[in-house]
Amino acid sequence: MARRALVVGLGIAGMSAAIGLREAGWSPVVVERAPDRRQGGYFVGLLPDGRRAAVDLGIAEHLHTRNPAGGGTAWELDRRGNRAPGLGFLHQPGRPAAVVRGDIEAALWQGLGQEGRARIEVRFATTPVEISHEDGGVRVLLRDTRTGQEHHEEYDLVVGADGLRSDVRRLVFGPHARYVRDWDAMICAFQLPGQVPGYGDQDSIISARAGRAAWVFGFADRAPTALLTYRTANVPEQFAGDRVERLRSVYSGMDDPVVRYVLDEVERAPEYLFDSVHQVRMPRWSTGRVVLVGDAAWCLNLYSGMGATSALRGGAELGRALRDAPDDVRAALTAWESALRPSIVRHQRVARLKQQMFVPSGRWAEAVRSVVLRLGGAARRRRLARDLVAAPAGSGRAS
Numbered sequence: 001m002a003r004r005a006l007v008v009g010l011g012i013a014g015m016s017a018a019i020g021l022r023e024a025g026w027s028p029v030v031v032e033r034a035p036d037r038r039q040g041g042y043f044v045g046l047l048p049d050g051r052r053a054a055v056d057l058g059i060a061e062h063l064h065t066r067n068p069a070g071g072g073t074a075w076e077l078d079r080r081g082n083r084a085p086g087l088g089f090l091h092q093p094g095r096p097a098a099v100v101r102g103d104i105e106a107a108l109w110q111g112l113g114q115e116g117r118a119r120i121e122v123r124f125a126t127t128p129v130e131i132s133h134e135d136g137g138v139r140v141l142l143r144d145t146r147t148g149q150e151h152h153e154e155y156d157l158v159v160g161a162d163g164l165r166s167d168v169r170r171l172v173f174g175p176h177a178r179y180v181r182d183w184d185a186m187i188c189a190f191q192l193p194g195q196v197p198g199y200g201d202q203d204s205i206i207s208a209r210a211g212r213a214a215w216v217f218g219f220a221d222r223a224p225t226a227l228l229t230y231r232t233a234n235v236p237e238q239f240a241g242d243r244v245e246r247l248r249s250v251y252s253g254m255d256d257p258v259v260r261y262v263l264d265e266v267e268r269a270p271e272y273l274f275d276s277v278h279q280v281r282m283p284r285w286s287t288g289r290v291v292l293v294g295d296a297a298w299c300l301n302l303y304s305g306m307g308a309t310s311a312l313r314g315g316a317e318l319g320r321a322l323r324d325a326p327d328d329v330r331a332a333l334t335a336w337e338s339a340l341r342p343s344i345v346r347h348q349r350v351a352r353l354k355q356q357m358f359v360p361s362g363r364w365a366e367a368v369r370s371v372v373l374r375l376g377g378a379a380r381r382r383r384l385a386r387d388l389v390a391a392p393a394g395s396g397r398a399s
């Protein structure tokens with residue numbers, strides 16, 4: 001009989017792990033605290049590792065990507081609000097695929113019920129409240145969040161894929177404070193109803209000053225998403241009082257038309273993500289037959305630009321490791337972690353540097369950032385012009 005795994009969380013990491021486990025011959029059950037599947041979400045740039053994981057999981061054909069034509073234009077705004085073409089998120093090496101988080105989750109969702117494969121059971125409004133190792137397996141007390149009813153189930157493996165503030169981590173590995181590092185920064189991400197007036201539909205726009213920045217991410221076939229991100233020495237205070245008023249006060253004095261538009265739209269937005277930024281550092285991602293994956297285990301955070309990519313990869317490789325060591329779960333978990341950890345640690349470190357690109361820490365960093373991106377933008381334009389001259393007449397080339 002197939003071994004049973006409980007996967008906690010229906011995000012990118014949870015669905016990837018569930019598909020990976022099924023391909024390894026396991027029988028996974030996914031529980032999700034929310035009453036139904038979330039959609040939409042903010043801009044995500046999926047890097048080659050993530051795209052390879054999507055192929056491995058058999059979901060690449062379902063993944064809808066939205067890269068602007070010709071690679072898109074990214075405008076940098078200076079302190080006076082003047083624009084100049086620069087380098088955007090999509091222009092980094094690896095040519096990220098532009099998606100929203102919901103595009104990846106929709107592709108994975110199709111993968112859960114793929115034709116010809118066992119449909120993976122998903123239970124909404126369900127969360128674990130106790131997890132303990134017993135008799136060579138894991139005993140889990142599950143709660144139905146609608147009725148409050150609880151019951152026990154036994155599994156051969158529990159996968160905690162329940163995000164930054166993971167309950168599986170808290171229940172099995174200890175309190176959040178032990179693993180969650182504060183980055184003294186905030187984000188507010190949301191869907192814009194349309195492009196900032198005066199810009200092309202697919203353009204990206206960046207207005208980054210010392211300690212605060214506004215980003216608009218353009219897509220080929222939908223309205224852009226916006227990201228406000230700022231640094232603060234007092235994170236708890238950011239959650240007190242009205243959030244839009246808080247944002248207006250943080251961005252006061254940054255009076256360019258892009259910031260003004262984004263602030264007006266956040267006020268009208270039906271929903272937005274407003275949260276503090278953290279990173280999760282753990283000495284080990286598994287104990288016994290409980291393993292964490294994705295943000296629950298290593299949350300790289302948005303500045304790394306690798307969270308979704310590594311969640312996909314982590315889930316896919318977990319399945320591979322269990323397939324390679326079918327009779328020894330602990331050996332499989334150790335092999336999985338050994339293979340993955342070096343690149344995760346590297347991305348965790350690099351995220352600090354990338355944060356300077358998203359939101360510079362001071363005036364000096366702002367100036368350096370601006371020069372680097374403008375030079376990079378000019379080099380890119382020269383390369384594109386060269387390619388255009390070299391290309392045979394009538395042929396096109398996406399950047």
Ligand SMILES: Cc1cc2nc3c(=O)[nH]c(=O)nc-3n(C[C@H](O)[C@H](O)[C@H](O)COP(=O)(O)OP(=O)(O)OC[C@H]3O[C@@H](n4cnc5c(N)ncnc54)[C@H](O)[C@@H]3O)c2cc1C
Pocket residue numbers: 008009010011012013014031032033034042043044045046047101126127128161162163164165166167168187189227293294295296300301302305306307308309310311
């Ligand atoms: C603004 C922003 C921009 C980003 N941009 C990028 C990018 O460009 N590139 C990139 O690679 N990454 C990016 N990321 C990061 C990426 O989105 C995340 O790393 C990734 O989505 C994490 O997936 P996850 O499945 O680990 O966690 P989550 O997405 O947090 O999913 C966890 C799931 O578990 C559920 N859950 C939570 N608690 C419980 C519980 N107790 N019981 C049951 N279910 C539970 C939640 O409801 C949720 O469905 C960005 C993040 C943000 C915020």
